[in-house]
Amino acid sequence: KVPEGSRALAGIGCHYMSQWMDRRTETYTQMGAEGVTWTGQAPFTEEPHVFVNIGDGTYFHSGILAVRQSVASGANITYKILFNDAVAMTGGQPVDGTMTVPQITNQLYGEGVVKTVVVTDEPDKYPIGAGWAPGVKVHHRDELEHIQKQIRTIPGVTAIIYDQTCATEKRRRRKRGLMVDPPRRAFINEAVCEGCGDCSLASNCLSVVPVETEFGRKRAIDQSACNKDFSCVNGFCPSFVTIEGGDLRKPDNQCLSADTPFPALPEPKLPPLSEPYSILVTGIGGMGIITIAQGLGMAAHVEDRGVGVLDIAGLAQKFGAVTSHVRIAPKPDDIHAVQIAAGGANLVIGCDLVVTAGADALGKMQAGRTRAIVNTHEMVTGDFTRDPDFDLPADNMRAAIDEAVGDGADYVPATRLAKALLGDSIFVNQFMLGFAWQKGLIPLGHEALMRAIEVNGVSVEANKQAFLWGRRAAHDLAAVEKLVAAAGKAPEPETAKTLDEIVAKRVAWLTDYQDAKYAQRYADFVAKVQAAEADRVPGQEELAETVARNYFKLLAIKDEYEVARLYLSEEFRSAIERNFEGDYKIRVHMAPPLVTRRDLDTGHLEKRSFGPWVFGVFRLLAKAKGLRGTGLDIFGYTEERKAERRLIRDYDNTVASLLNDLNASNHALATEIASIPEQIRGYGHVKEAAMEKAKAREAELMAEWKNPTATADAAE
Numbered sequence: 001k002v003p004e005g006s007r008a009l010a011g012i013g014c015h016y017m018s019q020w021m022d023r024r025t026e027t028y029t030q031m032g033a034e035g036v037t038w039t040g041q042a043p044f045t046e047e048p049h050v051f052v053n054i055g056d057g058t059y060f061h062s063g064i065l066a067v068r069q070s071v072a073s074g075a076n077i078t079y080k081i082l083f084n085d086a087v088a089m090t091g092g093q094p095v096d097g098t099m100t101v102p103q104i105t106n107q108l109y110g111e112g113v114v115k116t117v118v119v120t121d122e123p124d125k126y127p128i129g130a131g132w133a134p135g136v137k138v139h140h141r142d143e144l145e146h147i148q149k150q151i152r153t154i155p156g157v158t159a160i161i162y163d164q165t166c167a168t169e170k171r172r173r174r175k176r177g178l179m180v181d182p183p184r185r186a187f188i189n190e191a192v193c194e195g196c197g198d199c200s201l202a203s204n205c206l207s208v209v210p211v212e213t214e215f216g217r218k219r220a221i222d223q224s225a226c227n228k229d230f231s232c233v234n235g236f237c238p239s240f241v242t243i244e245g246g247d248l249r250k251p252d253n254q255c256l257s258a259d260t261p262f263p264a265l266p267e268p269k270l271p272p273l274s275e276p277y278s279i280l281v282t283g284i285g286g287m288g289i290i291t292i293a294q295g296l297g298m299a300a301h302v303e304d305r306g307v308g309v310l311d312i313a314g315l316a317q318k319f320g321a322v323t324s325h326v327r328i329a330p331k332p333d334d335i336h337a338v339q340i341a342a343g344g345a346n347l348v349i350g351c352d353l354v355v356t357a358g359a360d361a362l363g364k365m366q367a368g369r370t371r372a373i374v375n376t377h378e379m380v381t382g383d384f385t386r387d388p389d390f391d392l393p394a395d396n397m398r399a400a401i402d403e404a405v406g407d408g409a410d411y412v413p414a415t416r417l418a419k420a421l422l423g424d425s426i427f428v429n430q431f432m433l434g435f436a437w438q439k440g441l442i443p444l445g446h447e448a449l450m451r452a453i454e455v456n457g458v459s460v461e462a463n464k465q466a467f468l469w470g471r472r473a474a475h476d477l478a479a480v481e482k483l484v485a486a487a488g489k490a491p492e493p494e495t496a497k498t499l500d501e502i503v504a505k506r507v508a509w510l511t512d513y514q515d516a517k518y519a520q521r522y523a524d525f526v527a528k529v530q531a532a533e534a535d536r537v538p539g540q541e542e543l544a545e546t547v548a549r550n551y552f553k554l555l556a557i558k559d560e561y562e563v564a565r566l567y568l569s570e571e572f573r574s575a576i577e578r579n580f581e582g583d584y585k586i587r588v589h590m591a592p593p594l595v596t597r598r599d600l601d602t603g604h605l606e607k608r609s610f611g612p613w614v615f616g617v618f619r620l621l622a623k624a625k626g627l628r629g630t631g632l633d634i635f636g637y638t639e640e641r642k643a644e645r646r647l648i649r650d651y652d653n654t655v656a657s658l659l660n661d662l663n664a665s666n667h668a669l670a671t672e673i674a675s676i677p678e679q680i681r682g683y684g685h686v687k688e689a690a691m692e693k694a695k696a697r698e699a700e701l702m703a704e705w706k707n708p709t710a711t712a713d714a715a716e
Contacts, residue, residue: 003149008051008080009038011058025053032062039073049076049152056083060099064107070157071112078151079113079159101163102131109133114156119144120163142234146601171227171286175458185243186221186230187579191566192239192558193218196682196690197388199235206379208232210388214495214505215553216678217388223248223579224425225286234607236686238563238590242609243576246584250423265475268440271346273305276329277443278340282361283351284379285313285320288429291456292349293324295433298452299444306331308338321355328443340364347441349432350374350401351414357397367406373436374401375428377415388681410439412473418466420484427459427466434470499530499541499548506552512565513556514625522555525652532659537667543674547655550677554651557644558683560592560635561628564621588614591684593638604685640684643691651677654698658705666708673701 002008008025011034029037035052054063059081070077083101099107105116118138126138139147141164151158165179173179188199195217200208207225211218219239221232233240271277279296283289293309300307306329313322325340343366350356356374365372378392401409412435418428430453436442437449453463473480496502503526510519530544537543556562566572567588576586591605599606627633635641658670679694680687 002051003145003152006049006051006148006152007047008053009035011035011052011054011063031058032066034058034063034066035070035075035077035079036066038077039070039075042073042075042077049078051078051080051148051152053080053082056081056099056104059104064111067108067113067157067159068111075157076155077157078148079157081159081161083161083163084165101161102126102133104161105133105136106131108159109136112157113159115151115154116159116161117147117151118161118163119147122164149601182228183245183247184228184230185223185248185580186226186228186233187241187243187576188219188221189239189241189567189572190218190220190575191215191569191571192563193237194239194558194681194683194687195219195388196237196686198237198682198686199232199240200388202234203229203232205229205232216549222425224419233589236591236604236607236682236684238588238683240589242587242589243580244585244587246580246582248423249577249579249581262472262479263476265438265471268438270440270445271443273328273330273443276306276327276335277347278345278364279326279328279347279349279442280340280345280361280364281324281326281349281351282355282358283322283429284355285322287322287351288426289322289324289351292351292429292433293326295449295452295456296326296328296442296444298455299448300328302448302451303444305329305444306333306335308335310338321358321360323355323360343369345370347436348372348374348405349436351428351432352379353377353394353397354379354392357400362400362404365401365404367404367408370405370408371439371441372401372405372409373432373439373441374398374409374411375414375432376411377413377428379415410435410474412477414470414473417469417473417480417484421469421480422462422466424462427462430463430466431470431473434467435474436470437467438471438474499526499545502545502548506548506556510552510555513562514628518555522552525551525655529655529659532662533667536659536662537664540667543658543662543667543671546671546674550675551651551655553677553680554644554648557641559628559641559644561621561625563590564618565625567615567618568622585612586615587611593640593684594634602685640687643688647677647680647691654702661705666705669701669705669708673698673705676701 002025010025010028012028012031027037034054035050038050038052054066059067063081067079070079081104083104101118105118108116116133116136118132118136119141120138121141123138123140132138141162144160144162147160151160170179174181190211190213195210197219199219205227207222207227208219209222211220230242233242281289281292290311290313293311297307297309308325308327310325311322312324313320325338327335327338327340329335342363345364345366346369348356348361348365348370350361350372353374353376355361356372364370376394378394398409398411412432414428414431414435415425418431419425421431433442433449437444437446442449449467450464453467454460456463469480496505503523507519507523510522513519526544526548529547530541533540533543558566588610589607590610591607593605596605596608598604629636629645633641636645655674658673662670676694676698679697680690682690
């Protein structure tokens with residue numbers, strides 16, 4: 001991402017996708033021409049400077065020629081060279097060359113690049129005498145924004161080398177034992193989280209997933225998919241902790257072992273194989289989609305069948321759409337094309353709902369011919385990193401699949417079950433395969449499929465268990481669900497469904513937050529709205545429910561006392577213990593306003609990391625909540641706290657004005673105005689920006705409220 005006021009040009013590679021990510025990046029070009037188009041455009045535009053992205057593989061292949069062209073033209077341009085140690089976009093192959101970062105700095109210096117800076121997530125890894133070109137300095141990646149602002153003012157060609165192994169490639173190597181897996185994991189305190197999405201903006205990572213709660217949408221870390229990049233921790237929010245040491249807790253209840261007493265499974269009747277049988281496997285990068293296809297191919301070889309496998313990953317190595325075409329036949333000569341034709345799939349194993357409901361996958365389905373086994377888990381998409389309120393149209397996607405296959409679809413919560421049964425959602429692939437096999441939809445024997453797992457050699461026993469649990473789920477899903485429920489898993493919290501339940505939960509919370517008097521203030525206010533709504537719009541409670549949720553949000557300010565209380569809560573302690581085991585320590589990442597410095601460029605508070613000792617401070621703060629709002633409340637004098645108290649007063653007045661003129665015709669508008677506070681989320685500068693946006697929207701709606709005739713005339 002480039003600083004505000006700058007533009008970037010993409011080339012070819014992973015950074016090409018930055019054009020879809022609101023990162024002020026434009027265009028693309030062929031390999032080795034990165035920045036060359038700018039040398040022709042620069043004299044005819046008022047844009048004084050651009051950044052251009054280029055990968056290390058492209059740089060070594062031909063990109064240095066583009067740099068040479070830029071130097072010769074005298075253009076003002078900064079090359080951002082990503083040294084990620086792999087051709088990550090197409091499978092993590094090694095770069096076809098042996099250049100090191102110090103060698104690149106010297107080559108750039110020799111070509112006439114006027115300044116080169118190196119940023120990395122591990123600045124201490126370079127020894128003294130690493131062989132840098134003259135004037136090169138190494139900085140931590142956290143300084144990238146500041147460095148970009150400085151370097152864009154330097155005339156001529158400059159360069160920033162971003163030295164960090166691709167996070168997806170790190171994860172792949174760790175799984176293979178080729179790289180040390182750091183004993184550190186990120187975790188989110190759900191109660192402290194505001195659901196603002198700043199962590200997703202900071203990391204652009206889809207391992208930060210939404211969690212729907214009684215108090216709105218929050219965030220969680222999908223530990224099975226996490227790449228341990230930790231850039232999400234930089235989101236301006238005190239809800240992030242890192243767990244250092246220990247391990248992820250594995251299912252340890254006996255009822256979750258493969259030896260669990262379970263009704264004997266009948267042997268399925270496998271489909272006849274008189275002609276090629278076509279299986280389409282759909283999912284996203286990182287789910288093991290290609291592994292399923294490879295396993296089916298190996299099993300077919302074991303049975304001496306003909307088989308063809310075509311994997312289509314496109315730009316996806318993690319979280320992008322992946323499809324695998326598998327065609328199995330009595331003998332190799334029976335397969336004349338590997339790609340499945342339109343309407344030609346006999347079976348679709350849909351490991352991801354979004355990809356399975358996509359046009360490419362739907363085009364391979366045909367009612368009366370295709371059976372589909374679809375995972376109901378709603379994997380977030382890239383839209384969620386930019387829009388915290390983004391929702392997948394899951395019902396529409398299921399309807400599209402049902403239309404394509406008629407009544408031939410089975411839906412199974414495979415991700416949830418695989419994680420509960422095996423401790424890791426990565427096993428969803430084998431779970432789905434076992435489900436499909438037990439349904440009699442795969443023309444290969446059990447022995448061959450187990451042999452394929454053994455040949456793969458990765459987590460053999462766990463994958464066999466996943467296959468078995470998939471079979472069991474296909475035979476009796478209710479029985480498997482019952483076993484999972486009996487395994488001591490944390491029960492899903494019940495959300496309030498009626499106005500009385502909504503109020504009761506929040507009265508209890510506000511009593512703990514401050515005291516019974518404070519909670520009664522809330523209850524009385526909601527009761528007033530409820531009575532007015534019942535009088536003016538009989539039979540409706542939507543406005544009262546909206547006020548009940550939003551007034552609570554404003555009253556329960558997450559100040560220093562409250563954040564401390566929530567970190568000491570039993571719910572947080574239990575969440576940590578459910579997810580982690582062993583000898584671990586907790587570090588909390590936050591930016592306390594009275595002891596934290598501000599970033600010189602942005603003016604924002606800088607987050608710091610605090611060790612376990614901070615929980616002692618939390619205990620003192622939690623006990624001091626009685627100071628809240630008094631003259632002794634030192635935190636209450638900050639601009640953020642003053643603004644939050646103003647919001648409460650403003651909401652009191654706004655709702656009062658709504659009740660004065662409430663009627664059936666403006667009831668919906670009143671409800672929308674009363675819901676404005678739900679848009680105000682986050683902490684510090686994030687919350688400040690949200691306040692400004694919410695206030696602007698409120699002003700628009702209030703103008704409509706006060707002059708509905710003018711609004712109606714404008715609409716006409």
